[in-house]
Amino acid sequence: MHVVILGAPGSGKGTQSAEIIKKFSLKHLSTGDMLRAEIAAGSELGQAAKSVMDSGNLVSDDIILGMVANQLDDNDEGMLFDGFPRTLAQAEGLDKLLKEKNSEIKHVIQLDVDYEEIIERMLARGRADDNEATIRNRLDVYESQTAPLIDYYLKQNKLTTVLGDGSVATIFARIEKALTV
Ligand code: AMP
Numbered sequence: 001m002h003v004v005i006l007g008a009p010g011s012g013k014g015t016q017s018a019e020i021i022k023k024f025s026l027k028h029l030s031t032g033d034m035l036r037a038e039i040a041a042g043s044e045l046g047q048a049a050k051s052v053m054d055s056g057n058l059v060s061d062d063i064i065l066g067m068v069a070n071q072l073d074d075n076d077e078g079m080l081f082d083g084f085p086r087t088l089a090q091a092e093g094l095d096k097l098l099k100e101k102n103s104e105i106k107h108v109i110q111l112d113v114d115y116e117e118i119i120e121r122m123l124a125r126g127r128a129d130d131n132e133a134t135i136r137n138r139l140d141v142y143e144s145q146t147a148p149l150i151d152y153y154l155k156q157n158k159l160t161t162v163l164g165d166g167s168v169a170t171i172f173a174r175i176e177k178a179l180t181v
Pocket of ligand 1: 059
């Protein structure tokens with residue numbers, strides 16, 4: 001079972017992803033983590049991505065799709081895609097990659113959290129790319145480039161919107177219900 005978790009930056013995707021992969025034995029694929037690993041390794045890709053990430057903009061679809069394609073194995077039974085896809089081109093690219101493996105996305109979970117709540121949470125988190133101007137830019141980028149995926153997956157009948165407020169356990173219970181239907 002392949003699952004996508006969709007939600008604005010700071011909506012709690014990372015926290016819930018950790019719960020989901022444990023419960024459903026999925027392999028976690030976070031493009032944000034992969035990019036940070038490239039930066040830490042000082043690779044050419046990491047160096048190119050760093051300034052884009054620091055500004056809160058998106059790394060190019062070609063780079064992201066290339067990275068993901070390298071991670072997909074023929075024998076992967078279940079993946080959790082976290083922070084990917086973030087654009088329609090990435091979503092279409094992912095569908096194509098999976099189709100080549102006679103596979104497809106089963107469920108898409110959209111974590112729904114109020115933007116003002118997100119800004120508070122992210123300022124409290126204090127990551128390098130988490131100052132207020134960058135956060136607002138990341139939310140704008142989410143709204144214009146990633147939010148259209150909600151419609152894309154609704155049309156495929158794969159989307160469940162989950163309220164992202166409450167405790168980690170409360171939110172996870174909602175997700176678990178959506179994934180077990
Ligand atoms: P994240 O940890 O998922 O919030 O990602 C941190 C940053 O990495 C984002 O603000 C983007 O600059 C970049 N990034 C991560 N995933 C993607 C993606 N799927 N497409 C484009 N850029 C990405």
